[in-house]
Amino acid sequence: xxxxxxxxxxxxxxxxxxxxxxxxxxxxxxxxxxxxxxxxxxxxxxxxxxxxxxxxxxxxxxxxxxxxxxxxxxxxxxxxxxxxxxxxxxxxxxxxxxxxxxxxxxxxxxxxxxxxxxxxxxxxxxxxxxxxxxxxxxxxxxxxxxxxxxxxxxxxxxxxxxxxxxxxxxxxxxxxxxxxxxxxxxxxxxxxxxxxxxxxxxxxxxxxxxxxxxxxxxxxxxxxxxxxxxxxxxxxxxxxxxxxxxxxxxxxxxxxxxxxxxxxxxxxxxxxxxxxxxxxxxxxxxxxxxxxxxxxxxxxxxxxxxxxxxxxxxxxxxxxxxxxxxxxxxxxx
Amino acid sequence: xxxxxxxxxxxxxxxxxxxxxxxxxxxxxxxxxxxxxxxxxxxxxxxxxxxxxxxxxxxxxxxxxxxxxxxxxxxxxxxxxxxxxxxxxxxxxxxxxxxxxxxxxxxxxxxxxxxxxxxxxxxxxxxxxxxxxxxxxxxxxxxxxxxxxxxxxxxxxxxxxxxxxxxxxxxxxxxxxxxxxxxxxxxxxxxxxxxxxxxxxxxxxxxxxxxxxxxxxxxxxxxxxxxxxxxxxxxxxxxxxxxxxxxxxxxxxxxxxxxxxxxxxxxxxxxxxxxxxxxxxxxxxxxxxxxxxxxxxxxxxxxxxxxxxxxxxxxxxxxxxxxxxxxxxxxxxxxxxxxxxxxxxxxx
Numbered sequence: 096x097x098x099x100x101x102x103x104x105x106x107x108x109x110x111x112x113x114x115x116x117x118x119x120x121x122x123x124x125x126x127x128x129x130x131x132x133x134x135x136x137x138x139x140x141x142x143x144x145x146x147x148x149x150x151x152x153x154x155x156x157x158x159x160x161x162x163x164x165x166x167x168x169x170x171x172x173x174x175x176x177x178x179x180x181x182x183x184x185x186x187x188x189x190x191x192x193x194x195x196x197x198x199x200x201x202x203x204x205x206x207x208x209x210x211x212x213x214x215x216x217x218x219x220x221x222x223x224x225x226x227x228x229x230x231x232x233x234x235x236x237x238x239x240x241x242x243x244x245x246x247x248x249x250x251x252x253x254x255x256x257x258x259x260x261x262x263x264x265x266x267x268x269x270x271x272x273x274x275x276x277x278x279x280x281x282x283x284x285x286x287x288x289x290x291x292x293x294x295x296x297x298x299x300x301x302x303x304x305x306x307x308x309x310x311x312x313x314x315x316x317x318x319x320x321x322x323x324x325x326x327x328x329x330x331x332x333x334x335x336x337x338x339x340x341x342x343x344x345x346x347x348x349x350x351x352x353x354x355x356x357x358x359x360x361x362x363x364x365x366x367x368x369x370x371x372x373x374x375x376x377x378x379x380x381x382x383x384x385x386x387x388x389x390x391x392x393x394x395x396x397x398x399x400x401x402x403x404x405x406x407x408x409x410x411x412x413x414x415x416x417x418x419x420x421x422x423x424x425x426x427x428x
Numbered sequence: 429x430x431x432x433x434x435x436x437x438x439x440x441x442x443x444x445x446x447x448x449x450x451x452x453x454x455x456x457x458x459x460x461x462x463x464x465x466x467x468x469x470x471x472x473x474x475x476x477x478x479x480x481x482x483x484x485x486x487x488x489x490x491x492x493x494x495x496x497x498x499x500x501x502x503x504x505x506x507x508x509x510x511x512x513x514x515x516x517x518x519x520x521x522x523x524x525x526x527x528x529x530x531x532x533x534x535x536x537x538x539x540x541x542x543x544x545x546x547x548x549x550x551x552x553x554x555x556x557x558x559x560x561x562x563x564x565x566x567x568x569x570x571x572x573x574x575x576x577x578x579x580x581x582x583x584x585x586x587x588x589x590x591x592x593x594x595x596x597x598x599x600x601x602x603x604x605x606x607x608x609x610x611x612x613x614x615x616x617x618x619x620x621x622x623x624x625x626x627x628x629x630x631x632x633x634x635x636x637x638x639x640x641x642x643x644x645x646x647x648x649x650x651x652x653x654x655x656x657x658x659x660x661x662x663x664x665x666x667x668x669x670x671x672x673x674x675x676x677x678x679x680x681x682x683x684x685x686x687x688x689x690x691x692x693x694x695x696x697x698x699x700x701x702x703x704x705x706x707x708x709x710x711x712x713x714x715x716x717x718x719x720x721x722x723x724x725x726x727x728x729x730x731x732x733x734x735x736x737x738x739x740x741x742x743x744x745x746x747x748x749x750x751x752x753x754x755x756x757x758x759x760x761x762x763x764x765x766x767x768x769x770x771x772x773x774x775x776x
Contacts, residue, residue: 153630259720289480290657294701294716316631319660323703323714360635362660364704366683374639375632378600
């Protein structure tokens with residue numbers, strides 16, 4: 096192979112973030128033989144530049160742990176996280192700091208993620224100070240950020256409790272934007288908000304993504320919101336990726352039985368919508384003792400003996416669409 | 429789903445809430461959490477109360493059950509008329525503690541969002557269900573335990589014979605909600621109040637529980653008052669819908685009518701805040717309602733939605749609008765719909 100072929104691809108073509116075989120195990124005790132919780136198991140997906148990728152799944156799917164592990168808020172057990180081509184999964188804290196400026200997180204609970212003893216200006220200022228940004232025009236930058244997220248800059252001396260849930264989520268977003276990141280993990284950012292306020296925050300995230308050219312991983316359980324916001328979607332179940340691909344393809348023609356069941360179970364705000372629901376039996380098994388082979392097989396309406404034998408590989412279905420099911424041709428011809 | 433085409437008098441009403449006002453008194457003032465709520469629940473019907481936080485939907489259901497935190501919370505006005513199995517009418521707003529104890533469980537039962545907080549962690553689920561049966565109907569503990577097991581089977585809990593001896597913490601959230609439903613059904617109530625029963629559950633488990641409630645209703649003919657913030661769930665389960673905002677009913681209608689022809693600006697706003705199939709297909713943006721839900725201790729004068737309403741004018745803040753009939757069995761609390769509504773009603 097020529098050296099030209101081995102040269103790094105132009106950055107626009109390579110994804111901003113590439114997760115490869117990410118695995119996170121949590122020990123349940125200090126003993127070496129203590130059983131482990133297999134929260135994330137061999138997860139791979141890409142987040143292209145300037146796109147929003149949705150990471151969906153139910154509780155126990157590992158979606159939140161995945162989001163945190165790729166930001167190195169949790170140390171991965173195995174696997175690579177390539178950010179702009181560089182593997183950051185093994186960096187120590189000091190070497191990680193410059194990367195932290197480029198990747199930020201917005202948390203689910205706007206009540207728990209802001210320090211109640213700090214004013215809004217202090218909360219945002221702290222992010223600027225950590226990365227030594229805008230030190231000569233700190234207050235101006237704070238005002239700018241608050242206005243960018245739709246808050247009144249005159250309220251910057253107020254404390255978090257003086258704001259509503261939606262406004263607090265805007266403060267969390269302003270804090271994330273303060274360091275001019277390229278990439279944001281938004282972890283269920285609207286789940287705790289009232290419906291009328293959710294729409295405000297979703298539109299804000301969409302505007303910011305477009306205007307600032309952000310790349311985003313949107314972790315969510317609300318499938319309709321992911322359909323609205325995301326270019327691509329990754330569906331997780333019990334720590335593994337079941338299916339991934341462009342949102343329209345996955346939603347219109349889901350190929351994995353879990354995705355099919357999940358989409359059919361989501362309540363549709365239309366009483367006349369046809370309902371052909373695939374009711375799954377039982378509930379998600381324990382991640383301490385996941386089923387052999389395909390982890391979904393114990394609830395899958397199509398499972399047979401083969402499904403217990405080996406972990407199904409990700410089948411390439413074309414156009415960036417992948418599904419991990421050995422019976423895919425039989426169940427969706 | 430069916431729109432109710434019968435007139436009010438023809439409907440077999442089990443529970444009728446009329447002009448209910450439930451206020452909370454504190455040093456900071458009076459919180460008018462429920463401020464004039466009226467609706468009827470017919471036999472075998474599912475009525476959804478939909479609203480955001482602070483709408484008063486949960487306080488309405490707690491008022492019906494007589495579970496208000498006293499003395500801060502008081503029913504200030506209104507009636508809660510329940511027709512019991514013998515056809516006798518009770519006003520629960522005036523009922524004594526003894527009457528309420530007899531009615532709760534036997535005539536009206538309730539399930540909550542978080543079953544873990546409503547189940548006693550120190551007793552097996554079988555003991556808890558059996559206790560309710562013995563309390564209301566007498567009989568031996570052994571007979572009650574056998575019925576408890578049958579109830580667990582009825583709510584589709586696998587291996588009920590074993591599960592009846594388990595404690596709540598040994599079960600998943602979905603299983604605990606099934607236990608709550610079994611407990612609620614123990615004395616065959618005619619009304620089940622379900623307050624956000626699927627909100628804490630995953631979507632595949634939510635689908636199972638909604639399916640179970642529909643099946644149990646078909647079997648027993650019980651009425652369900654389903655309190656939720658989720659319009660998707662409303663479309664799935666309700667026959668009729670009451671939309672609440674800041675303590676008042678702003679619209680009521682049959683479920684198809686509500687989604688086809690939402691009339692109050694708040695209902696219209698709420699529906700344009702969620703990504704519906706039509707919105708996704710047209711690639712339009714969500715149209716959020718500006719501002720925030722007002723605090724119940726500082727409600728705006730007149731129409732409480734006026735400060736967020738695109739149609740509001742000076743008249744809207746002058747007085748609280750009445751619930752106006754806009755179509756048969758469809759009302760909206762908005763003076764702006766009056767003109768167009770008059771036209772439609774006269775055509776009908």
